[in-house]
Amino acid sequence: METTAHEAPFRPPADRVGFLLSQVGAFASTRFAERLAELDVQPSDVGLLRMIAVEPGLSQQSLARKLGVVPSRVVALVDALERKELVTRTRSTTDRRTHELHLADRGRDVMAQMRRIGREHEDDLVAELSQEERQTLGRLLARIAAAHELDPEVHPGYRASRG
Template identity: 60%
Template sequence: MPRGAAFLLAQLGAHAAGRFGERVGGLGLAPPDVGLLRMIATDPGRSQRSLAADLGVVPSRVVALIDNLERKGLVERRRSTEDRRNYELYVSEAGRAALAGVREVAAAHEDDLLAALDGAERARLAELLGRVAAQQGLTPGVHPGYRNLSKRAGRREE
């Protein structure tokens, strides 16, 4: 059985992440910003605590990341009507516009990255990688890199 797939996944993952970071950097965003915006847009009104749970990080780390998005005008915190101690998170109008730009960048990024494959091969690759990710217990749609972000990461202006 041929070996080396794990290395190729790591090599391509690092390359893809670096290129994606460069591309969204042109929009004034960092990859963690993109993931958080997408998660909030998918579930408007979610709490910081639920976001932290989904990301597998402590709530204080999410607070710093959301602070950064709020300073950029991309996210709004609103007091919960059900529990005044909590805030609900919403993507602002500027955040929605940023996400539209991200969708364009992400589509171009995927097309560039997978240019060597035809449509059927791309679909098969996505299916196989999805199976591997599920077997490894990875949360769909959540990059495991959030667990490795420093506490200062949310304070950066990018």
């Protein structure tokens, strides 16, 4: 007797890689947000603070380009970081139309704590894997991301939540 697609049994989890990636990604995002709550920061703040830490003096325009969002979106994001005293925004001495972004003292402190939280979070996520398996998983995920032209420095959520 032949079974139809409707009657076919579900494939085993290991054969449903897309679903597993989505499931683990959602779990990881939720847990990371819960861990960051103690610092009064959102997951979206992490990427911005990291970019500003790596490139002090980064302009809002440059940040918008890196994130792939409209400049008005960055203004709103930076406003929120400024209210939390995580970043400072100053006029450029070379171009008065440009605002340069720097981490504030609290922003530097929060960055150090976020790095610790991030390491602990990753360790918890892959605790069941050996060091070799972790490295293999990282390489495979990086390869998939590169094949889809995903920027390893920019979370796709920035582009999805334009506003």
